[in-house]
Amino acid sequence: MIRGRNRYPLLSGNARKRSCWIGVLVFGLLLSNVLFASDDLASVVHLKRGKLWESFTIGNTGQQFDNFRRHDYCMDWPGFDYEYVGTDIGGPYSHHAGSGFCIGALIGPDSLLLGIERWGLFPTSSIGTSPNDKYICTKNRLKYPNGENYWLQSDPNEAEEVVETVWEFNPSYVFDQDVRSYYLPIKVDRTARAWSGSQKDEDYIIIDYTITNTSFSDPDTLFDTYILFTYSFSVNHRSLQILYPQIANGGNRDNFFEYDSRRNLFFGYNGDYTEEPGDDTYDYWPTGGPDGEGEWLAPAYAGLQFLYISPNDNGEENHIHDYTWSAQDPTITTNPFSAITGLDKGSYTVLEEPSLGAYRAGDGEEHFGTERMITCVSLGPWTLLPGDSIRIVTAEVIGGISYNEAVDKYTNSFIVKMGKYTLFDNAERAQFNYDHGYNVPDPPPAPSFEIGRSDPQLGNVISWSDSVESLADADYSGEEAYDLAGYRVYRSVYLPIGPWDVIADVELGSADYYDAASGRYSVVDTNVTAGQGYYYALTSYDTGHNSWPPDPGAGRVRSLESSLHANRRMEPFYTGPPPREDFPSVRVVPNPFVMESGYTMPRDQDVIQFVNIPGNCTIRIYSIQGNLVKTIRHDDGTGMHKWNQVTDYGQFVESGVYMYHLYSEGTKKSTTGKFAIIK
Ligand SMILES: [Ca+2]
Ligand SMILES: [Ca+2]
Ligand SMILES: [Ca+2]
Ligand SMILES: [Ca+2]
Numbered sequence: 277m278i279r280g281r282n283r284y285p286l287l288s289g290n291a292r293k294r295s296c297w298i299g300v301l302v303f304g305l306l307l308s309n310v311l312f313a314s315d316d317l318a319s320v321v322h323l324k325r326g327k328l329w330e331s332f333t334i335g336n337t338g339q340q341f342d343n344f345r346r347h348d349y350c351m352d353w354p355g356f357d358y359e360y361v362g363t364d365i366g367g368p369y370s371h372h373a374g375s376g377f378c379i380g381a382l383i384g385p386d387s388l389l390l391g392i393e394r395w396g397l398f399p400t401s402s403i404g405t406s407p408n409d410k411y412i413c414t415k416n417r418l419k420y421p422n423g424e425n426y427w428l429q430s431d432p433n434e435a436e437e438v439v440e441t442v443w444e445f446n447p448s449y450v451f452d453q454d455v456r457s458y459y460l461p462i463k464v465d466r467t468a469r470a471w472s473g474s475q476k477d478e479d480y481i482i483i484d485y486t487i488t489n490t491s492f493s494d495p496d497t498l499f500d501t502y503i504l505f506t507y508s509f510s511v512n513h514r515s516l517q518i519l520y521p522q523i524a525n526g527g528n529r530d531n532f533f534e535y536d537s538r539r540n541l542f543f544g545y546n547g548d549y550t551e552e553p554g555d556d557t558y559d560y561w562p563t564g565g566p567d568g569e570g571e572w573l574a575p576a577y578a579g580l581q582f583l584y585i586s587p588n589d590n591g592e593e594n595h596i597h598d599y600t601w602s603a604q605d606p607t608i609t610t611n612p613f614s615a616i617t618g619l620d621k622g623s624y625t626v627l628e629e630p631s632l633g634a635y636r637a638g639d640g641e642e643h644f645g646t647e648r649m650i651t652c653v654s655l656g657p658w659t660l661l662p663g664d665s666i667r668i669v670t671a672e673v674i675g676g677i678s679y680n681e682a683v684d685k686y687t688n689s690f691i692v693k694m695g696k697y698t699l700f701d702n703a704e705r706a707q708f709n710y711d712h713g714y715n716v717p718d719p720p721p722a723p724s725f726e727i728g729r730s731d732p733q734l735g736n737v738i739s740w741s742d743s744v745e746s747l748a749d750a751d752y753s754g755e756e757a758y759d760l761a762g763y764r765v766y767r768s769v770y771l772p773i774g775p776w777d778v779i780a781d782v783e784l785g786s787a788d789y790y791d792a793a794s795g796r797y798s799v800v801d802t803n804v805t806a807g808q809g810y811y812y813a814l815t816s817y818d819t820g821h822n823s824w825p826p827d828p829g830a831g832r833v834r835s836l837e838s839s840l841h842a843n844r845r846m847e848p849f850y851t852g853p854p855p856r857e858d859f860p861s862v863r864v865v866p867n868p869f870v871m872e873s874g875y876t877m878p879r880d881q882d883v884i885q886f887v888n889i890p891g892n893c894t895i896r897i898y899s900i901q902g903n904l905v906k907t908i909r910h911d912d913g914t915g916m917h918k919w920n921q922v923t924d925y926g927q928f929v930e931s932g933v934y935m936y937h938l939y940s941e942g943t944k945k946s947t948t949g950k951f952a953i954i955k
Contacts, residue, residue: 316414316415317405317413317417318417319334320332320339320348320416321417321418322349323437323470323481324349324470325426325435325436325437325471325472325478325842326473326477326478326839327354327355327475327479327841328351328352328353328478328481328672329351329352329355330349330350330352330470330672331349332416332439332441332468334443335376335443336375336376336395336396336399337375337483337672338350338351338373338374338375340399341373341374341376341398341508342373342374344373344510344527344648345373346367346373346510346513349370350370350373350374350510350513351370351371351372351578353576353676354369354773354841355368355841357772357846360847361772365514365771366514366573367517368513368514369512370513370514371509371511371513371578371674372509375396375397375506376395376397376506377396377503377504377505377506378392378393378395378396378503378504378506378627379392379395379460379462379487379501379502379503380393380460380501380502380627381499381501382498382624384499385499386500387499389458389621389624390458390459390460391458392458392620392627396504397507397508397611398612398613403443407448408450409449410445410446411445411446412446413441414442414443415440417439417440417441418438418439418440419438419439419440420438423437425437425438426842427721427722427747427838428750429721432718432750432751433713433714434469434714435471435714436470436471436472436473438467438469438470439466439468440467441465441467442463442465443463444462444463444464444490445460445461445462445463445490447461458620461490461491461498462488462490462660463488464485464486464487465487466483467483467484468481468482468484469481469483469714471709471716472841472842473716473718473839474719474837475839476705477705479675479702480581480671480672480673480674480702480705480706481671482583482670482706482709482714483669483670483672484667484668485667485668486666486667487503487660487666488660488664489664489665490662496662497659497660497661498658498659498660501656501658501666502597502624502627502656502657503627503654503655503656504626504630504655505652505655506650506651507580508648508650509531509533509544509580511528511574511577512573512576513528514573515546515559515573515574516528518561518564519556519561520549527604527606527648528648529549529551529606529646529647529648530548530549530556531544531546531547531644532545532546532547533601533644533649533651536700537596539581539703539704539707540582540596541579541582541673541699541700542580542581542599542653543577543578543580544577544579544649544651545576545577546558546575547644547645549645550645551646557689558572558573558574558575558689558693559573559574565685566683566769566771566775567683569685570685571683572677572683572687572692575676575677575681575682575692576676577696577698577699578672578673578674579672579673579703580651580670580671580673581671581672581707582655582668582669583669583706583707584667584668586658586666586668588656588658589656589658596654596655597628597654597655598628598630599652599653599654600630600652601651602633602650602652603648604649604650606647606648611633611650612626612630612633612652613626613633614633615633616633627654630652630653630654633652655668669710671703671707671710673699673703673706675696675697675699675701675703676692676695677691677694677698678774679771679773679774679775679776680774680775683770683774712826715826717833717836718750718836719838720749720759720817720838721744721747721838722814722816722842722843723740723743723814723816724740725739725740725812725843727739727812727845727849729851729852729854729855729914730854731853731854732853733802734802734851734853735800735804736801736812736851737798737799737800737801738780738798738799738800739797739798739799740763740814741796741797742797743795744760744816745758749818751824751825751826752821752825756821759818759819759821761784761819762784762786762816762817763780763781763797763814763815763817764778764782764814764815764837765779765782765799765812766778766812766813766815766840766844767801767810767812767813768810768811768813772844772845772846776813776840779799779801779803780801782797805851806851806853806914806916807850807851807852808850809851809912810851811844811845811846811848813840813841813843813844814843815839815840816838817835817838818836820832820833820834820835821833849913851914852913852916853887853915855889855891855892855915856890857940857943859938859945862886862887862947862949863887863888864885864886864887864949865885866884867884868951868954869884869954870954883919883920883921884918884921884953885916885917886917886936886938887915887916888916889910889916890910890938890942890943891910891914892910892911892913892941892942893938894907894909894910895936895938896936896939897935897936898934898935898936899932899935900932904924905923905924905929905934906919906922906923906924906929907924911941930955931953931955932952932953934950934953935949935950936949936951
């Protein structure tokens with residue numbers, strides 16, 4: 277037993293008591309400030325800059341694991357805010373359901389356990405923000421909270437979005453005297469980085485961990501330190517909701533996994549769920565997509581890559597010690613530690629040898645296709661003297677066919693399978709980025725844009741200023757740094773992830789679109805239907821270059837286009853005539869409304885329209901007797917609203933004269949008028 281060992285190496289007994297009381301006082305003060313209230317210490321921080329979206333809690337990447345249920349962005353790709361989509365499309369595309377790591381070390385070589393902390397999928401160790409917590413989180417924040425480094429405008433050798441997190445052993449922690457007091461005197465610095473880049477750098481997120489032995493007394497050397505990364509890949513959440521709702525909360529039982537040793541890349545894809553008849557690899561939905569002509573719901577390949585691992589005690593750099601896929605029986609809660617009971621030292625042995633865990637896939641591949649698989653990667657061993665640190669740099673990488681291809685009726689499973697090679701491309705790009713000190717060839721910035729309504733012809737007007745043309749590409753000097761060559765306007769009529777069509781390719785200074793006097797470009801999209809919502813995105817592209825000065829050996833740089841995801845509208849823009857706040861022009865058309873003879877009920881085209889109305893108003897319709905028959909909320913920003921003549925009570929209105937009362941939410945003014953319906 278190690279009970280006699282001093283568990284408080286940094287404090288004497290009296291100091292410990294004092295520290296405890298100070299802790300209570302400080303804690304009382306903190307309570308009035310509410311935990312996680314500061315900008316530097318949020319309970320969860322999101323990276324949403326590129327196409328791959330992720331969450332960072334303290335201790336976990338993505339959400340905290342909850343039996344494969346989704347609660348937050350977890351390698352969402354393509355990321356989008358699902359709540360803005362009016363119809364139920366089965367939810368977002370998440371590719372894992374929580375991840376993290378466990379760490380353990382011994383008191384001496386092959387000796388007793390010093391400590392083990394499970395911060396991975398099945399956490400047993402607490403990290404908090406109070407002075408009473410065993411590990412105290414002091415930082416979980418965005419480094420650029422206001423987008424200061426979008427398009428690399430603050431630091432070209434840093435990511436566009438960065439999450440910084442720190443948690444550290446609390447030397448004042450009061451151990452329960454009845455429990456063996458294992459602990460690790462360590463500090464974890466985690467920095468996660470995201471780019472939008474050239475439509476390639478938006479498909480990975482790099483997560484850089486530094487783990488430091490923070491003690492300064494010799495007994496607190498960490499011997500035989502092992503780290504086990506655990507990832508609950510789930511490729512993918514959306515298809516489960518649509519195709520297998522009966523097992524949606526039972527987890528993802530159709531995921532297959534591989535290890536690519538050349539790229540230090542562990543990845544999964546959606547394979548065949550063997551308990552259902554037929555081959556459902558990549559989860560095809562025959563009636564999905566914008567035209568109901570079919571959609572591949574799970575075409576992506578999702579990976580965990582190791583870009584750098586500090587040399588272990590054997591001097592091996594970038595070394596994977598061991599790995600397995602722990603199979604989780606969907607009917608019982610098992611995890612990589614389930615085969616071990618009681619002893620923390622037993623859990624430690626799983627860090628060193630993950631195949632000791634429950635239902636390991638090492639038995640053969642029979643678990644793929646029926647069980648929920650957890651990726652387990654063991655790193656080490658390291659000896660960490662007081663003050664020593666190790667560094668582990670991972671990348672979450674994703675690849676696959678585009679959303680346009682996923683909803684294209686000519687895309688077959690062979691084409692989807694080729695998406696694996698985009699995963700490999702993206703993994704190599706992540707490695708390139710890391711190897712070049714977080715610098716890559718960059719596209720030009722894309723300008724923010726406005727959408728308006730054309731008048732009198734129906735159309736949507738996309739406009740932007742030429743201001744980004746004066747921003748230099750930091751990788752070049754002189755004239756060559758100003759390399760923006762043109763813009764592309766994209767449109768989707770289905771979802772804010774596409775499918776996208778280019779509706780205009782605008783060359784720099786093009787006379788067709790550019791007004792030099794105002795310094796603005798504008799594109800009028802007249803291929804539109806009143807009442808339809810449209811998503812727009814605007815990108816910039818550059819000229820391409822003969823070389824890349826930061827690494828001349830990297831060769832030519834082709835023309836690069838900025839990310840569509842980083843500069844798109846997440847909410848649809850509704851087409852209609854421009855709104856009008858001047859009430860004299862409000863009209864009801866047609867008036868009188870005359871039902872065609874032979875029909876007793878209005879048909880689809882028999883709508884009454886309120887035109888020249890404010891973009892945000894409330895219209896109340898009364899019978900001539902003064903009874904309210906319909907309340908209309910109009911807030912799509914257009915100057916027109918269609919009414920199908922159905923009352924608030926679900927009935928069609930009778931023939932007669934009606935009054936309306938229109939209240940503008942903008943000007944707080946109202947007007948009234950009359951119209952007639954003749955049947
Ligand atoms: Ca099947
Ligand atoms: Ca499947
Ligand atoms: Ca660069
Ligand atoms: Ca460039």
